[in-house]
Amino acid sequence: MNNKALIALLILVYVGCSNQEAEYVENPQYALRVPSNFPVPPTTPDNPLTAAGVALGKKLFFDPMLSGNNQVSCATCHIPELAFSDGIALSSKGISGKSLMRHVPALINLAWADNGLFWDGGSKNLESQAFAPLAHEDEMFQDLMLLEQELTQNTQYSQLFKEAFNQEISSNLVMQALAQYQRTLVFAESTYDQYVRGEDEVLLNALERDGYTIYLNKCAQCHASDLFTDNAYHNNGLDASFDNTDHDELFLGRFRVNRNLEDLGAYKTPTLRNVMITAPYMHDGRFETLEEVLEFYNSGVQDSEFLDPILKSENQVGIALSAQDKKALLAFLNTLTDTQFQHLN
Secondary structure (H helix, E strand, C coil): CCHHHHHHHHHHHHHHHHCCCCCCCCCCECCCCCCCCCCCCCCCCCCCCEHHHHHHHHHHHCCHHHCCCCCCCHHHHCEHHHCCECCCCCCCCCCCCCCCCCCCCCCCCHHHCCCCECCCCCECCHHHHCHHHHHCCCCCCCCHHHHHHHHHCCHHHHHHHHHHHCCCCCHHHHHHHHHHHHHCCCCCCCHHHHHHCCCCCCCCCHHHHHHHHHHHHHCCCCCCCCCCCCCCEECCCCCCCCCCCHHHHHHHCCHHHHCCHHHCCCEECCCCCCHHHCCCECCCCCECCHHHHHHHHHHHCCCCCCCCHHHECCCCECCCCCHHHHHHHHHHHHCCCCCCCCCCC
C-alpha cells in the first residue's frame, strides 16, 4: 500500500471513529481569543475547545513519543520561534532523513482555516490532518496502535485523556487534542493590529502606509485582510507545465485532490502574517527572500491556461511593482510580525 492510500485509509478510520462522541465532563470550555479585527471563527461542535483538551494537545505537540523512533515531535518542524514554521525549504528532519517534497507551512490562525489544509487542501480539517505526518515514512512514521499502547502505559497521559475526554486513549482523540491546541495559536498582536484597532496610539509611518495602500490594491484579493489569506487555492504562475505525475501527483496542486482542471497547479494562499520570519516561501520553498518573491510577481510569473485570472490582464502577466513599490510593501509586511507567540514551547 502506498503512502497516499495508507493516509486515506487512516482518515477514513478517523471519520468512522469520530462518530463516537467524546464526553466532556467537568471540563470548562476554552475561551479562544478572537481579536476585534478578525471575523468570527467557524465552530467545531464535534471537537469543542476545552481547557483540558488544549493542555493535552500542547503536551502531545511537543512530545517526540508521537514518532516511531521517539525522536521527532510536531514541534521539530513547527518551531514556535519561527511562527511554527522551520526555516528550511524542504525539511529532512523526519525519521528517514530524506527531504520532503513540500515546504513546511507555518501554523498561524488555524481556527479560521475552514477550506482544507496542506498546500493542496488534501485534508478537510485539523482532526484528520495530523494522520498524514504521523503515518508518512519520511516524517513521523508512527504505528498508531503502538502509539496508543505507549501513551496508555504513561500514567500521566492516561489521566490527561481522562480529564479531557472522559475516555480511554485512542488515536482519534490524539488528533482531536492536537487540533484543539493548534486552534489556539492566534497571531494578532503585530504593529498593524495595534494600528487598525487604535491601540496605544500606534501609527504606521509614511512608507508603511504607502505599502499598505499597495497591498490593498495589488495583493488583498488573495491575501485578504485581516487574516491575510482567503484560505483558497490559486495557480500563481510558478510553473507553466504540469506533466510531472511523480510522487502521487504531488506537483499538480489542488487538482490532485479535486480533479478540477481549473485547479491544476493551484496551491493554498499562505497568510502574510509573520511572513518576515517564515522564510523560505512558496509550497516548495523555492524563494529564499521576500525580495525574490516580489520580483517574481513583477517579472517572473509564467503564463499558462491554468494561471489564475487575477494575475492576467490584457497588458500584464503578474503584478507590476516598481522598486519603490517593493520597498514600501516590505515595510508594510514588516508590520505584520507578531512576536508574542514566539515562545510557546
